[in-house]
Amino acid sequence: MQVEYSANNVAAARSLQVYTYLYTSMATFWIYDYACSLHQEWTFLLLSRWSKVKGLYIIARYAPFVLLAGHLYMNFIPNENSDKCQLLNNICSCFSLISVSCSECFFVLRTCALWNNNRIVFVTVVVTFLAVVVSSIGFAFATTANAPWTTSAIPGITGCYQSSAVVQLFIPFLLLIGLEFGLVSLTLIRAIQSWRSSNSHVYTVLVKHNIFYYACGLFFSGVNVLTLLLFHYGYQAMFQDFQFIVLAILATRMHLHLWHTDRYTHSSNALVFIPLSDISSAGSPI
Incomplete structure:
Protein backbone atom coordinates (compact mmCIF):
# COMPACT_ATOMS: atom_id res chain seq x y z
CA MET A 1 0.00 0.00 0.00
CA GLN A 2 1.52 3.28 -1.13
CA VAL A 3 1.41 6.12 1.35
CA GLU A 4 1.27 9.69 0.06
CA TYR A 5 3.01 12.46 1.97
CA SER A 6 2.35 16.17 1.91
CA ALA A 7 4.60 18.61 0.08
CA ASN A 8 5.79 19.95 3.44
CA ASN A 9 6.81 16.47 4.62
CA VAL A 10 8.74 15.83 1.39
CA ALA A 11 10.47 19.23 1.55
CA ALA A 12 11.41 18.66 5.21
CA ALA A 13 12.79 15.18 4.40
CA ARG A 14 14.87 16.54 1.53
CA SER A 15 16.25 19.30 3.76
CA LEU A 16 17.31 16.70 6.34
CA GLN A 17 19.08 14.67 3.64
CA VAL A 18 20.93 17.74 2.37
CA TYR A 19 21.77 18.67 5.97
CA THR A 20 23.19 15.17 6.57
CA TYR A 21 25.23 15.20 3.35
CA LEU A 22 26.67 18.60 4.24
CA TYR A 23 27.78 17.50 7.72
CA THR A 24 29.28 14.30 6.31
CA SER A 25 31.23 16.40 3.80
CA MET A 26 32.36 18.77 6.55
CA ALA A 27 33.57 15.90 8.71
CA THR A 28 35.49 14.42 5.77
CA PHE A 29 37.03 17.79 4.93
CA TRP A 30 37.99 18.42 8.58
CA ILE A 31 39.67 15.00 8.94
CA TYR A 32 41.49 15.49 5.61
CA ASP A 33 42.74 18.92 6.68
CA TYR A 34 43.87 17.53 10.04
CA ALA A 35 45.76 14.69 8.35
CA CYS A 36 47.46 17.08 5.89
CA SER A 37 48.69 19.41 8.64
CA LEU A 38 49.51 16.74 11.23
CA HIS A 39 53.30 17.07 10.99
CA GLN A 40 53.24 20.89 11.19
CA GLU A 41 50.74 20.79 14.02
CA TRP A 42 52.70 18.41 16.22
CA THR A 43 55.91 20.34 15.56
CA PHE A 44 54.13 23.44 16.82
CA LEU A 45 52.56 21.68 19.81
CA LEU A 46 55.87 20.11 20.90
CA LEU A 47 58.28 22.99 20.24
CA SER A 48 56.28 26.14 20.97
CA ARG A 49 56.15 27.45 24.51
CA TRP A 50 52.90 27.24 26.44
CA SER A 51 50.85 30.42 26.34
CA LYS A 52 47.24 31.59 26.27
CA VAL A 53 47.34 31.68 22.47
CA LYS A 54 48.53 28.07 22.33
CA GLY A 55 45.58 27.18 24.56
CA LEU A 56 43.28 29.04 22.16
CA TYR A 57 44.80 27.08 19.28
CA ILE A 58 44.12 23.73 20.95
CA ILE A 59 40.50 24.62 21.75
CA ALA A 60 39.84 26.07 18.27
CA ARG A 61 41.45 23.05 16.64
CA TYR A 62 39.72 20.27 18.58
CA ALA A 63 36.29 21.70 19.50
CA PRO A 64 35.01 21.03 15.92
CA PHE A 65 35.68 17.31 16.40
CA VAL A 66 33.07 17.23 19.18
CA LEU A 67 30.76 19.54 17.20
CA LEU A 68 30.84 17.34 14.10
CA ALA A 69 30.50 14.11 16.11
CA GLY A 70 27.42 15.50 17.87
CA HIS A 71 25.74 16.56 14.63
CA LEU A 72 26.54 13.30 12.84
CA TYR A 73 25.04 11.39 15.76
CA MET A 74 21.93 13.58 15.65
CA ASN A 75 21.65 13.23 11.86
CA PHE A 76 22.21 9.48 11.48
CA ILE A 77 20.74 7.88 14.61
CA PRO A 78 16.95 7.34 14.41
CA ASN A 79 15.43 9.54 17.07
CA GLU A 80 11.82 10.34 17.84
CA ASN A 81 12.44 12.24 21.06
CA SER A 82 12.28 16.01 20.50
CA ASP A 83 13.78 16.68 23.95
CA LYS A 84 16.85 14.65 23.02
CA CYS A 85 17.15 16.64 19.78
CA GLN A 86 17.01 19.86 21.80
CA LEU A 87 19.70 18.60 24.20
CA LEU A 88 22.02 17.48 21.40
CA ASN A 89 21.51 20.76 19.56
CA ASN A 90 22.32 22.75 22.71
CA ILE A 91 25.54 20.78 23.20
CA CYS A 92 26.53 21.31 19.57
CA SER A 93 25.65 25.01 19.82
CA CYS A 94 27.95 25.37 22.83
CA PHE A 95 30.87 23.89 20.91
CA SER A 96 30.01 26.03 17.86
CA LEU A 97 30.19 29.18 20.00
CA ILE A 98 33.42 28.03 21.65
CA SER A 99 34.99 27.28 18.27
CA VAL A 100 34.04 30.57 16.59
CA SER A 101 34.93 32.61 19.69
CA CYS A 102 38.42 31.09 19.81
CA SER A 103 38.89 31.62 16.06
CA GLU A 104 37.87 35.27 16.37
CA CYS A 105 40.12 35.67 19.43
CA PHE A 106 43.16 34.93 17.27
CA PHE A 107 42.36 37.85 15.02
CA VAL A 108 41.32 40.18 17.79
CA LEU A 109 44.79 39.64 19.29
CA ARG A 110 46.46 39.92 15.87
CA THR A 111 44.71 43.23 15.23
CA CYS A 112 45.86 44.53 18.61
CA ALA A 113 49.39 43.36 17.80
CA LEU A 114 49.31 45.30 14.53
CA TRP A 115 48.49 48.40 16.60
CA ASN A 116 51.37 47.61 19.00
CA ASN A 117 48.83 46.84 21.74
CA ASN A 118 47.65 50.45 21.81
CA ARG A 119 45.60 50.69 25.01
CA ILE A 120 42.62 52.50 23.44
CA VAL A 121 42.43 50.09 20.51
CA PHE A 122 42.89 47.09 22.80
CA VAL A 123 40.13 48.10 25.23
CA THR A 124 37.73 49.06 22.43
CA VAL A 125 38.25 45.84 20.49
CA VAL A 126 38.09 43.55 23.53
CA VAL A 127 34.95 45.21 24.95
CA THR A 128 33.25 45.04 21.54
CA PHE A 129 34.27 41.40 21.11
CA LEU A 130 32.92 40.43 24.54
CA ALA A 131 29.67 42.33 23.89
CA VAL A 132 29.18 40.47 20.59
CA VAL A 133 29.90 37.09 22.21
CA VAL A 134 27.52 37.64 25.13
CA SER A 135 24.76 39.04 22.89
CA SER A 136 25.15 36.17 20.40
CA ILE A 137 24.89 33.57 23.15
CA GLY A 138 21.74 35.26 24.48
CA PHE A 139 20.06 35.47 21.07
CA ALA A 140 21.10 31.94 20.05
CA PHE A 141 19.67 30.18 23.09
CA ALA A 142 16.67 32.47 23.57
CA THR A 143 15.43 31.96 20.01
CA THR A 144 15.94 28.18 19.88
CA ALA A 145 14.75 27.29 23.39
CA ASN A 146 11.05 27.63 22.58
CA ALA A 147 11.13 26.44 18.96
CA PRO A 148 9.85 22.82 18.85
CA TRP A 149 11.95 20.07 17.29
CA THR A 150 10.45 17.40 15.07
CA THR A 151 11.52 14.43 12.96
CA SER A 152 10.61 13.47 9.42
CA ALA A 153 7.23 11.83 8.86
CA ILE A 154 8.78 9.73 6.08
CA PRO A 155 10.26 6.41 7.32
CA GLY A 156 14.01 5.97 6.83
CA ILE A 157 14.79 9.71 7.02
CA THR A 158 16.82 10.31 10.17
CA GLY A 159 17.63 13.56 11.93
CA CYS A 160 15.49 16.33 13.35
CA TYR A 161 14.80 19.98 12.66
CA GLN A 162 12.97 22.93 14.18
CA SER A 163 9.46 22.96 12.75
CA SER A 164 8.98 26.72 13.21
CA ALA A 165 11.24 29.33 11.65
CA VAL A 166 13.88 30.89 13.90
CA VAL A 167 14.80 33.85 11.70
CA GLN A 168 15.96 35.82 14.75
CA LEU A 169 19.13 33.73 14.61
CA PHE A 170 20.34 36.06 11.86
CA ILE A 171 21.01 38.71 14.55
CA PRO A 172 24.21 37.03 15.90
CA PHE A 173 25.53 36.90 12.34
CA LEU A 174 24.79 40.59 11.88
CA LEU A 175 26.73 41.27 15.09
CA LEU A 176 29.59 39.14 13.76
CA ILE A 177 29.54 41.11 10.50
CA GLY A 178 29.81 44.35 12.49
CA LEU A 179 32.72 43.02 14.57
CA GLU A 180 34.65 41.70 11.57
CA PHE A 181 34.02 44.86 9.54
CA GLY A 182 35.47 46.91 12.41
CA LEU A 183 38.51 44.62 12.72
CA VAL A 184 39.22 44.59 8.98
CA SER A 185 38.94 48.40 8.97
CA LEU A 186 41.52 48.63 11.76
CA THR A 187 43.79 46.24 9.86
CA LEU A 188 43.56 48.26 6.64
CA ILE A 189 44.13 51.57 8.45
CA ARG A 190 47.22 50.18 10.15
CA ALA A 191 48.50 48.64 6.91
CA ILE A 192 48.14 51.97 5.08
CA GLN A 193 49.92 53.80 7.89
CA SER A 194 52.84 51.36 7.98
CA TRP A 195 53.25 50.11 4.41
CA ARG A 196 56.30 52.30 3.72
CA SER A 197 58.08 51.90 7.04
CA SER A 198 57.65 48.14 7.52
CA ASN A 199 59.78 45.68 5.54
CA SER A 200 59.01 42.67 7.77
CA HIS A 201 57.89 39.54 5.96
CA VAL A 202 56.02 38.44 9.09
CA TYR A 203 54.16 41.79 9.15
CA THR A 204 53.09 41.25 5.52
CA VAL A 205 51.91 37.72 6.29
CA LEU A 206 49.97 38.97 9.30
CA VAL A 207 48.13 41.66 7.32
CA LYS A 208 47.30 39.29 4.44
CA HIS A 209 46.01 36.65 6.85
CA ASN A 210 43.81 39.15 8.67
CA ILE A 211 42.25 40.54 5.51
CA PHE A 212 41.62 37.09 3.97
CA TYR A 213 40.12 35.76 7.21
CA TYR A 214 37.79 38.74 7.63
CA ALA A 215 36.74 38.55 3.97
CA CYS A 216 35.75 34.90 4.43
CA GLY A 217 33.98 35.68 7.70
CA LEU A 218 31.98 38.54 6.15
CA PHE A 219 31.03 36.41 3.14
CA PHE A 220 29.81 33.42 5.17
CA SER A 221 28.01 35.62 7.69
CA GLY A 222 26.14 37.26 4.79
CA VAL A 223 25.25 33.81 3.39
CA ASN A 224 23.90 32.72 6.77
CA VAL A 225 21.79 35.86 7.14
CA LEU A 226 20.21 35.23 3.73
CA THR A 227 19.74 31.51 4.42
CA LEU A 228 17.97 32.18 7.73
CA LEU A 229 15.69 34.77 6.15
CA ILE A 245 34.44 24.99 10.61
CA VAL A 246 35.96 27.05 7.79
CA LEU A 247 36.92 29.86 10.20
CA ALA A 248 38.49 27.35 12.61
CA ILE A 249 40.55 25.84 9.78
CA LEU A 250 41.65 29.28 8.59
CA ALA A 251 42.53 30.48 12.11
CA THR A 252 44.57 27.41 13.04
CA ARG A 253 46.21 27.03 9.62
CA MET A 254 47.18 30.71 9.57
CA HIS A 255 48.58 30.52 13.09
CA LEU A 256 50.67 27.48 12.13
CA HIS A 257 51.92 29.30 9.05
CA LEU A 258 52.80 32.42 11.03
CA TRP A 259 54.62 30.37 13.68
CA HIS A 260 56.63 28.41 11.12
CA THR A 261 57.39 31.58 9.12
CA ASP A 262 58.73 33.21 12.27
CA ARG A 263 60.67 30.07 13.17
CA TYR A 264 62.43 29.88 9.82
CA THR A 265 63.04 33.65 9.77
CA HIS A 266 64.96 33.25 13.01
CA SER A 267 66.61 29.96 12.09
CA SER A 268 70.00 31.27 13.23
CA ASN A 269 68.77 30.67 16.78
CA ALA A 270 66.47 27.64 16.90
CA LEU A 271 65.19 28.48 20.35
CA VAL A 272 64.04 32.02 19.55
CA PHE A 273 60.47 32.69 18.41
CA ILE A 274 59.39 36.28 17.88
CA PRO A 275 56.58 37.65 20.04
CA LEU A 276 54.12 37.69 17.11
CA SER A 277 53.98 33.91 17.27
CA ASP A 278 52.39 34.23 20.66
CA ILE A 279 50.57 37.48 19.71
CA SER A 280 49.51 38.26 23.26
CA SER A 281 53.06 39.24 24.22
CA ALA A 282 53.60 41.49 21.22
CA GLY A 283 54.29 44.85 22.68
CA SER A 284 56.81 46.38 20.32
CA PRO A 285 56.52 47.63 16.74
CA ILE A 286 56.43 44.85 14.19
Missing part, protein backbone atom coordinates in the same frame (compact mmCIF):
# COMPACT_ATOMS: atom_id res chain seq x y z
CA LEU A 230 14.83 32.92 2.93
CA PHE A 231 14.77 29.18 3.69
CA HIS A 232 12.88 26.77 5.96
CA TYR A 233 13.27 23.37 7.62
CA GLY A 234 16.84 22.03 7.82
CA TYR A 235 18.01 24.43 5.11
CA GLN A 236 18.00 27.34 7.57
CA ALA A 237 20.92 26.08 9.62
CA MET A 238 22.92 24.17 7.04
CA PHE A 239 25.67 26.80 6.60
CA GLN A 240 26.03 27.93 10.21
CA ASP A 241 28.48 25.28 11.36
CA PHE A 242 30.05 25.24 7.90
CA GLN A 243 31.12 28.84 8.54
CA PHE A 244 32.49 27.97 11.98
Whole structure:
Protein backbone atom coordinates (compact mmCIF):
# COMPACT_ATOMS: atom_id res chain seq x y z
CA MET A 1 0.00 0.00 0.00
CA GLN A 2 1.52 3.28 -1.13
CA VAL A 3 1.41 6.12 1.35
CA GLU A 4 1.27 9.69 0.06
CA TYR A 5 3.01 12.46 1.97
CA SER A 6 2.35 16.17 1.91
CA ALA A 7 4.60 18.61 0.08
CA ASN A 8 5.79 19.95 3.44
CA ASN A 9 6.81 16.47 4.62
CA VAL A 10 8.74 15.83 1.39
CA ALA A 11 10.47 19.23 1.55
CA ALA A 12 11.41 18.66 5.21
CA ALA A 13 12.79 15.18 4.40
CA ARG A 14 14.87 16.54 1.53
CA SER A 15 16.25 19.30 3.76
CA LEU A 16 17.31 16.70 6.34
CA GLN A 17 19.08 14.67 3.64
CA VAL A 18 20.93 17.74 2.37
CA TYR A 19 21.77 18.67 5.97
CA THR A 20 23.19 15.17 6.57
CA TYR A 21 25.23 15.20 3.35
CA LEU A 22 26.67 18.60 4.24
CA TYR A 23 27.78 17.50 7.72
CA THR A 24 29.28 14.30 6.31
CA SER A 25 31.23 16.40 3.80
CA MET A 26 32.36 18.77 6.55
CA ALA A 27 33.57 15.90 8.71
CA THR A 28 35.49 14.42 5.77
CA PHE A 29 37.03 17.79 4.93
CA TRP A 30 37.99 18.42 8.58
CA ILE A 31 39.67 15.00 8.94
CA TYR A 32 41.49 15.49 5.61
CA ASP A 33 42.74 18.92 6.68
CA TYR A 34 43.87 17.53 10.04
CA ALA A 35 45.76 14.69 8.35
CA CYS A 36 47.46 17.08 5.89
CA SER A 37 48.69 19.41 8.64
CA LEU A 38 49.51 16.74 11.23
CA HIS A 39 53.30 17.07 10.99
CA GLN A 40 53.24 20.89 11.19
CA GLU A 41 50.74 20.79 14.02
CA TRP A 42 52.70 18.41 16.22
CA THR A 43 55.91 20.34 15.56
CA PHE A 44 54.13 23.44 16.82
CA LEU A 45 52.56 21.68 19.81
CA LEU A 46 55.87 20.11 20.90
CA LEU A 47 58.28 22.99 20.24
CA SER A 48 56.28 26.14 20.97
CA ARG A 49 56.15 27.45 24.51
CA TRP A 50 52.90 27.24 26.44
CA SER A 51 50.85 30.42 26.34
CA LYS A 52 47.24 31.59 26.27
CA VAL A 53 47.34 31.68 22.47
CA LYS A 54 48.53 28.07 22.33
CA GLY A 55 45.58 27.18 24.56
CA LEU A 56 43.28 29.04 22.16
CA TYR A 57 44.80 27.08 19.28
CA ILE A 58 44.12 23.73 20.95
CA ILE A 59 40.50 24.62 21.75
CA ALA A 60 39.84 26.07 18.27
CA ARG A 61 41.45 23.05 16.64
CA TYR A 62 39.72 20.27 18.58
CA ALA A 63 36.29 21.70 19.50
CA PRO A 64 35.01 21.03 15.92
CA PHE A 65 35.68 17.31 16.40
CA VAL A 66 33.07 17.23 19.18
CA LEU A 67 30.76 19.54 17.20
CA LEU A 68 30.84 17.34 14.10
CA ALA A 69 30.50 14.11 16.11
CA GLY A 70 27.42 15.50 17.87
CA HIS A 71 25.74 16.56 14.63
CA LEU A 72 26.54 13.30 12.84
CA TYR A 73 25.04 11.39 15.76
CA MET A 74 21.93 13.58 15.65
CA ASN A 75 21.65 13.23 11.86
CA PHE A 76 22.21 9.48 11.48
CA ILE A 77 20.74 7.88 14.61
CA PRO A 78 16.95 7.34 14.41
CA ASN A 79 15.43 9.54 17.07
CA GLU A 80 11.82 10.34 17.84
CA ASN A 81 12.44 12.24 21.06
CA SER A 82 12.28 16.01 20.50
CA ASP A 83 13.78 16.68 23.95
CA LYS A 84 16.85 14.65 23.02
CA CYS A 85 17.15 16.64 19.78
CA GLN A 86 17.01 19.86 21.80
CA LEU A 87 19.70 18.60 24.20
CA LEU A 88 22.02 17.48 21.40
CA ASN A 89 21.51 20.76 19.56
CA ASN A 90 22.32 22.75 22.71
CA ILE A 91 25.54 20.78 23.20
CA CYS A 92 26.53 21.31 19.57
CA SER A 93 25.65 25.01 19.82
CA CYS A 94 27.95 25.37 22.83
CA PHE A 95 30.87 23.89 20.91
CA SER A 96 30.01 26.03 17.86
CA LEU A 97 30.19 29.18 20.00
CA ILE A 98 33.42 28.03 21.65
CA SER A 99 34.99 27.28 18.27
CA VAL A 100 34.04 30.57 16.59
CA SER A 101 34.93 32.61 19.69
CA CYS A 102 38.42 31.09 19.81
CA SER A 103 38.89 31.62 16.06
CA GLU A 104 37.87 35.27 16.37
CA CYS A 105 40.12 35.67 19.43
CA PHE A 106 43.16 34.93 17.27
CA PHE A 107 42.36 37.85 15.02
CA VAL A 108 41.32 40.18 17.79
CA LEU A 109 44.79 39.64 19.29
CA ARG A 110 46.46 39.92 15.87
CA THR A 111 44.71 43.23 15.23
CA CYS A 112 45.86 44.53 18.61
CA ALA A 113 49.39 43.36 17.80
CA LEU A 114 49.31 45.30 14.53
CA TRP A 115 48.49 48.40 16.60
CA ASN A 116 51.37 47.61 19.00
CA ASN A 117 48.83 46.84 21.74
CA ASN A 118 47.65 50.45 21.81
CA ARG A 119 45.60 50.69 25.01
CA ILE A 120 42.62 52.50 23.44
CA VAL A 121 42.43 50.09 20.51
CA PHE A 122 42.89 47.09 22.80
CA VAL A 123 40.13 48.10 25.23
CA THR A 124 37.73 49.06 22.43
CA VAL A 125 38.25 45.84 20.49
CA VAL A 126 38.09 43.55 23.53
CA VAL A 127 34.95 45.21 24.95
CA THR A 128 33.25 45.04 21.54
CA PHE A 129 34.27 41.40 21.11
CA LEU A 130 32.92 40.43 24.54
CA ALA A 131 29.67 42.33 23.89
CA VAL A 132 29.18 40.47 20.59
CA VAL A 133 29.90 37.09 22.21
CA VAL A 134 27.52 37.64 25.13
CA SER A 135 24.76 39.04 22.89
CA SER A 136 25.15 36.17 20.40
CA ILE A 137 24.89 33.57 23.15
CA GLY A 138 21.74 35.26 24.48
CA PHE A 139 20.06 35.47 21.07
CA ALA A 140 21.10 31.94 20.05
CA PHE A 141 19.67 30.18 23.09
CA ALA A 142 16.67 32.47 23.57
CA THR A 143 15.43 31.96 20.01
CA THR A 144 15.94 28.18 19.88
CA ALA A 145 14.75 27.29 23.39
CA ASN A 146 11.05 27.63 22.58
CA ALA A 147 11.13 26.44 18.96
CA PRO A 148 9.85 22.82 18.85
CA TRP A 149 11.95 20.07 17.29
CA THR A 150 10.45 17.40 15.07
CA THR A 151 11.52 14.43 12.96
CA SER A 152 10.61 13.47 9.42
CA ALA A 153 7.23 11.83 8.86
CA ILE A 154 8.78 9.73 6.08
CA PRO A 155 10.26 6.41 7.32
CA GLY A 156 14.01 5.97 6.83
CA ILE A 157 14.79 9.71 7.02
CA THR A 158 16.82 10.31 10.17
CA GLY A 159 17.63 13.56 11.93
CA CYS A 160 15.49 16.33 13.35
CA TYR A 161 14.80 19.98 12.66
CA GLN A 162 12.97 22.93 14.18
CA SER A 163 9.46 22.96 12.75
CA SER A 164 8.98 26.72 13.21
CA ALA A 165 11.24 29.33 11.65
CA VAL A 166 13.88 30.89 13.90
CA VAL A 167 14.80 33.85 11.70
CA GLN A 168 15.96 35.82 14.75
CA LEU A 169 19.13 33.73 14.61
CA PHE A 170 20.34 36.06 11.86
CA ILE A 171 21.01 38.71 14.55
CA PRO A 172 24.21 37.03 15.90
CA PHE A 173 25.53 36.90 12.34
CA LEU A 174 24.79 40.59 11.88
CA LEU A 175 26.73 41.27 15.09
CA LEU A 176 29.59 39.14 13.76
CA ILE A 177 29.54 41.11 10.50
CA GLY A 178 29.81 44.35 12.49
CA LEU A 179 32.72 43.02 14.57
CA GLU A 180 34.65 41.70 11.57
CA PHE A 181 34.02 44.86 9.54
CA GLY A 182 35.47 46.91 12.41
CA LEU A 183 38.51 44.62 12.72
CA VAL A 184 39.22 44.59 8.98
CA SER A 185 38.94 48.40 8.97
CA LEU A 186 41.52 48.63 11.76
CA THR A 187 43.79 46.24 9.86
CA LEU A 188 43.56 48.26 6.64
CA ILE A 189 44.13 51.57 8.45
CA ARG A 190 47.22 50.18 10.15
CA ALA A 191 48.50 48.64 6.91
CA ILE A 192 48.14 51.97 5.08
CA GLN A 193 49.92 53.80 7.89
CA SER A 194 52.84 51.36 7.98
CA TRP A 195 53.25 50.11 4.41
CA ARG A 196 56.30 52.30 3.72
CA SER A 197 58.08 51.90 7.04
CA SER A 198 57.65 48.14 7.52
CA ASN A 199 59.78 45.68 5.54
CA SER A 200 59.01 42.67 7.77
CA HIS A 201 57.89 39.54 5.96
CA VAL A 202 56.02 38.44 9.09
CA TYR A 203 54.16 41.79 9.15
CA THR A 204 53.09 41.25 5.52
CA VAL A 205 51.91 37.72 6.29
CA LEU A 206 49.97 38.97 9.30
CA VAL A 207 48.13 41.66 7.32
CA LYS A 208 47.30 39.29 4.44
CA HIS A 209 46.01 36.65 6.85
CA ASN A 210 43.81 39.15 8.67
CA ILE A 211 42.25 40.54 5.51
CA PHE A 212 41.62 37.09 3.97
CA TYR A 213 40.12 35.76 7.21
CA TYR A 214 37.79 38.74 7.63
CA ALA A 215 36.74 38.55 3.97
CA CYS A 216 35.75 34.90 4.43
CA GLY A 217 33.98 35.68 7.70
CA LEU A 218 31.98 38.54 6.15
CA PHE A 219 31.03 36.41 3.14
CA PHE A 220 29.81 33.42 5.17
CA SER A 221 28.01 35.62 7.69
CA GLY A 222 26.14 37.26 4.79
CA VAL A 223 25.25 33.81 3.39
CA ASN A 224 23.90 32.72 6.77
CA VAL A 225 21.79 35.86 7.14
CA LEU A 226 20.21 35.23 3.73
CA THR A 227 19.74 31.51 4.42
CA LEU A 228 17.97 32.18 7.73
CA LEU A 229 15.69 34.77 6.15
CA LEU A 230 14.83 32.92 2.93
CA PHE A 231 14.77 29.18 3.69
CA HIS A 232 12.88 26.77 5.96
CA TYR A 233 13.27 23.37 7.62
CA GLY A 234 16.84 22.03 7.82
CA TYR A 235 18.01 24.43 5.11
CA GLN A 236 18.00 27.34 7.57
CA ALA A 237 20.92 26.08 9.62
CA MET A 238 22.92 24.17 7.04
CA PHE A 239 25.67 26.80 6.60
CA GLN A 240 26.03 27.93 10.21
CA ASP A 241 28.48 25.28 11.36
CA PHE A 242 30.05 25.24 7.90
CA GLN A 243 31.12 28.84 8.54
CA PHE A 244 32.49 27.97 11.98
CA ILE A 245 34.44 24.99 10.61
CA VAL A 246 35.96 27.05 7.79
CA LEU A 247 36.92 29.86 10.20
CA ALA A 248 38.49 27.35 12.61
CA ILE A 249 40.55 25.84 9.78
CA LEU A 250 41.65 29.28 8.59
CA ALA A 251 42.53 30.48 12.11
CA THR A 252 44.57 27.41 13.04
CA ARG A 253 46.21 27.03 9.62
CA MET A 254 47.18 30.71 9.57
CA HIS A 255 48.58 30.52 13.09
CA LEU A 256 50.67 27.48 12.13
CA HIS A 257 51.92 29.30 9.05
CA LEU A 258 52.80 32.42 11.03
CA TRP A 259 54.62 30.37 13.68
CA HIS A 260 56.63 28.41 11.12
CA THR A 261 57.39 31.58 9.12
CA ASP A 262 58.73 33.21 12.27
CA ARG A 263 60.67 30.07 13.17
CA TYR A 264 62.43 29.88 9.82
CA THR A 265 63.04 33.65 9.77
CA HIS A 266 64.96 33.25 13.01
CA SER A 267 66.61 29.96 12.09
CA SER A 268 70.00 31.27 13.23
CA ASN A 269 68.77 30.67 16.78
CA ALA A 270 66.47 27.64 16.90
CA LEU A 271 65.19 28.48 20.35
CA VAL A 272 64.04 32.02 19.55
CA PHE A 273 60.47 32.69 18.41
CA ILE A 274 59.39 36.28 17.88
CA PRO A 275 56.58 37.65 20.04
CA LEU A 276 54.12 37.69 17.11
CA SER A 277 53.98 33.91 17.27
CA ASP A 278 52.39 34.23 20.66
CA ILE A 279 50.57 37.48 19.71
CA SER A 280 49.51 38.26 23.26
CA SER A 281 53.06 39.24 24.22
CA ALA A 282 53.60 41.49 21.22
CA GLY A 283 54.29 44.85 22.68
CA SER A 284 56.81 46.38 20.32
CA PRO A 285 56.52 47.63 16.74
CA ILE A 286 56.43 44.85 14.19
